[in-house]
Amino acid sequence: MFYREVGQFKTNYTADSQVFPILQDKLGIIAMLVIAYLIIPLAGNDFFITTVMIPFLVFTLATIGLNILVGYTGQLSLGTGAFMGVGAYSCYKLTTIFPDVNIIIMVLLSGFFAAAIGILFGLPSLRIKGFYLAVTTLAAQFFLEWAFIRIPWLYNYNASGAIEVPQRDGFGGVVLAGAAAEPVTRYLVVLSIVLAMTWVASNIIRGRIGRSWMMIRDMDIAAELMGVRPLYAKLSAFAVSSFYCGVAGAMGVFFWLGAAEVESFDINHSFLFLFMAIIGGLGSLIGCYMGAAFIWILPIIIRALPGALGLDINAATVEHINFMMIGGMIIFFLIVEPHGLARLWQIAKEKLRTWPFPYS
Amino acid sequence: MNMAVKPADANDGRANAPEVMLDISNISLSFGGVHAIKDVSFNIHKGEIRAIIGPNGAGKTSMLNVINGFYHPQVGEITFKGNTRTQMRPYVAATQGIARTFQNVALFHGMSTLDNIMSGRTLKMHKNFFWQMLRYGPAMQEEVEHRERVEEIIDFLEIQHIRRTPVGRLPYGLQKRVELARALAMEPELLLLDEPMAGMNLEEKEDMSRFILDVNDQFGTTIALIEHDMGVVMDLSTRVVVLDHGEKIADGTPAEVSSDQNVIDAYLGVAH
Numbered sequence: 001m002f003y004r005e006v007g008q009f010k011t012n013y014t015a016d017s018q019v020f021p022i023l024q025d026k027l028g029i030i031a032m033l034v035i036a037y038l039i040i041p042l043a044g045n046d047f048f049i050t051t052v053m054i055p056f057l058v059f060t061l062a063t064i065g066l067n068i069l070v071g072y073t074g075q076l077s078l079g080t081g082a083f084m085g086v087g088a089y090s091c092y093k094l095t096t097i098f099p100d101v102n103i104i105i106m107v108l109l110s111g112f113f114a115a116a117i118g119i120l121f122g123l124p125s126l127r128i129k130g131f132y133l134a135v136t137t138l139a140a141q142f143f144l145e146w147a148f149i150r151i152p153w154l155y156n157y158n159a160s161g162a163i164e165v166p167q168r169d170g171f172g173g174v175v176l177a178g179a180a181a182e183p184v185t186r187y188l189v190v191l192s193i194v195l196a197m198t199w200v201a202s203n204i205i206r207g208r209i210g211r212s213w214m215m216i217r218d219m220d221i222a223a224e225l226m227g228v229r230p231l232y233a234k235l236s237a238f239a240v241s242s243f244y245c246g247v248a249g250a251m252g253v254f255f256w257l258g259a260a261e262v263e264s265f266d267i268n269h270s271f272l273f274l275f276m277a278i279i280g281g282l283g284s285l286i287g288c289y290m291g292a293a294f295i296w297i298l299p300i301i302i303r304a305l306p307g308a309l310g311l312d313i314n315a316a317t318v319e320h321i322n323f324m325m326i327g328g329m330i331i332f333f334l335i336v337e338p339h340g341l342a343r344l345w346q347i348a349k350e351k352l353r354t355w356p357f358p359y360s
Numbered sequence: 361m362n363m364a365v366k367p368a369d370a371n372d373g374r375a376n377a378p379e380v381m382l383d384i385s386n387i388s389l390s391f392g393g394v395h396a397i398k399d400v401s402f403n404i405h406k407g408e409i410r411a412i413i414g415p416n417g418a419g420k421t422s423m424l425n426v427i428n429g430f431y432h433p434q435v436g437e438i439t440f441k442g443n444t445r446t447q448m449r450p451y452v453a454a455t456q457g458i459a460r461t462f463q464n465v466a467l468f469h470g471m472s473t474l475d476n477i478m479s480g481r482t483l484k485m486h487k488n489f490f491w492q493m494l495r496y497g498p499a500m501q502e503e504v505e506h507r508e509r510v511e512e513i514i515d516f517l518e519i520q521h522i523r524r525t526p527v528g529r530l531p532y533g534l535q536k537r538v539e540l541a542r543a544l545a546m547e548p549e550l551l552l553l554d555e556p557m558a559g560m561n562l563e564e565k566e567d568m569s570r571f572i573l574d575v576n577d578q579f580g581t582t583i584a585l586i587e588h589d590m591g592v593v594m595d596l597s598t599r600v601v602v603l604d605h606g607e608k609i610a611d612g613t614p615a616e617v618s619s620d621q622n623v624i625d626a627y628l629g630v631a632h
């Protein structure tokens with residue numbers, strides 16, 4: 001079967017603006033959905049679902065959040081970890097105060113708190129750009145980390161200083177969060193939220209608001225002359241971005257970790273998501289999935305590899321290899337393909353489209 | 361009857377005093393010690409093609425930047441469609457119907473031709489965030505409506521074949537054309553073109569000249585045009601204002617201006 005659009009005509013502009021205009025792409029997506037919703041829940045064991053899939057999806061969402069800001073709006077941020085923390089702590093407080101409300105609703109609501117904080121720390125972007133802006137988001141990161149430690153109200157005065165996920169049921173008695181929640185249940189909740197939010201992000205990006213973000217990114221002066229108000233464009237990007245990070249943070253705690261303290265939202269996490277966005281591809285949603293998979297799943301494979309091959313390499317060495325590989329990849333992408341895996345994928349598709357007659 | 365007398369009068373009146381769309385009055389602009397514009401006044405009539413010419417560094421681009429609110433002159437007033445102001449934000453200029461192209465193409469390089477032109481519709485799209493999130497119903501309807509307008513402009517400028525191409529990959533001449541398309545998508549009342557033909561070959565210049573005349577003719581858009589090629593200026597413009605070292609040295613029809621001694625001196629570089 002050839003990968004090309006010959007004979008697939010678009011007869012109206014709605015059809016022409018689809019995300020996957022080519023039939024073969026649509027089939028690919030359907031296959032992925034079948035795998036994600038049927039095969040993994042049925043065939044995947046708890047380890048695979050809890051250690052590979054759930055964090056992969058959570059990280060993907062955080063990377064989408066960061067990519068909206070860095071890749072689509074061109075505003076560098078190092079505060080992703082902290083914005084995720086805002087989501088996590090908000091969700092914890094919300095579900096403490098309203099224990100009977102479905103936790104999924106609380107996870108989504110906590111995004112609004114992160115959005116509000118994001119707007120606040122996005123204000124400097126109206127005056128400063130690039131590295132200077134990155135430094136102010138760094139300030140946000142440190143300030144919020146400080147708040148997560150110094151405001152015990154946020155973690156309900158727990159002696160441990162950590163937030164611990166209480167059991168939460170929904171949909172007529174299904175345990176959604178807490179130690180008793182089935183990995184498959186948590187996985188399906190996370191998967192659905194991440195896919196729905198990816199779809200929403202792609203809608204926003206293809207519309208007026210997304211274009212105004214990219215206009216600011218590509219040429220802010222021209223953008224303003226075309227009627228984009230930098231204030232609205234930048235702050236809306238900060239808001240949406242932080243909303244996504246906040247939801248990711250809340251999901252990370254409630255559907256993955258089960259408990260968290262400030263270390264789960266530290267600067268290392270901010271960098272981690274920046275790496276995922278860069279390796280996956282700045283300004284690409286599919287790249288967020290690729291970047292998250294690359295950085296989260298590849299090391300797991302590498303860690304498992306020596307055992308599987310019967311080699312006796314100590315764990316520390318494997319970790320060093322991981323760090324070196326990822327560091328190397330980041331440098332490789334920055335130099336060779338700044339648009340990341342998503343761009344390589346696109347090039348491959350373009351080649352495939354004209355294969356085997358590239359000049360015809 | 362007085363019908364015989366009056367219409368002649370009215371016609372006369374219209375010919376003598378065309379409607380002024382933009383009035384520039386005693387504008388001075390300096391950057392530190394550099395006086396980019398010195399006490400320049402001129403106006404632009406509704407529906408005309410007004411050329412602004414002058415040697416490099418004469419202050420032409422600065423003048424466009426003043427008109428669309430990007431530079432704020434220290435002295436002087438600008439009256440656009442009857443509203444007088446000394447400063448304003450570029451955003452406000454855009455809302456009032458001023459669009460422009462840039463001397464050094466200022467396209468959105470990460471976006472396709474189509475998206476670049478769609479970006480010109482920003483001010484005309486209003487569907488809120490909620491609908492944008494769903495890209496459904498009113499938002500989709502709006503998107504399609506504006507896509508139709510944009511496709512008309514794409515047809516008009518004959519750039520159908522590069523619709524999906526990222527603008528960064530286009531040759532320079534086409535980039536200039538996409539930039540014009542983007543400005544046209546704003547459906548401006550006043551269109552400012554900063555050297556739209558710079559760096560083009562003869563054929564491209566002819567195409568561009570044709571597009572500029574057609575825009576003026578078919579859409580009735582008033583145009584302010586910065587151009588170096590005197591042939592082009594003579595062919596296209598209704599009136600010409602000549603700047604040199606930030607000062608206005610001539611203002612009139614192309615024929616008047618090209619026979620003006622000051623202009624000839626300025627272009628030949630005679631010291632004065």
Ligand SMILES: Nc1ncnc2c1ncn2[C@@H]1O[C@H](COP(=O)(O)OP(=O)(O)O)[C@@H](O)[C@H]1O
Pocket residue numbers: 391394395396414415416417418419420421422423
């Ligand atoms: N942003 C700026 N800062 C400092 N000087 C400027 C700026 N913009 C223009 N100028 C100066 O103003 C003068 C006129 O420039 P410009 O308007 O670009 O001329 P033209 O477009 O006629 O070639 C030049 O001397 C230029 O150096």
Ligand SMILES: [Mg+2]
Pocket residue numbers: 420421422463
């Ligand atoms: Mg200039």
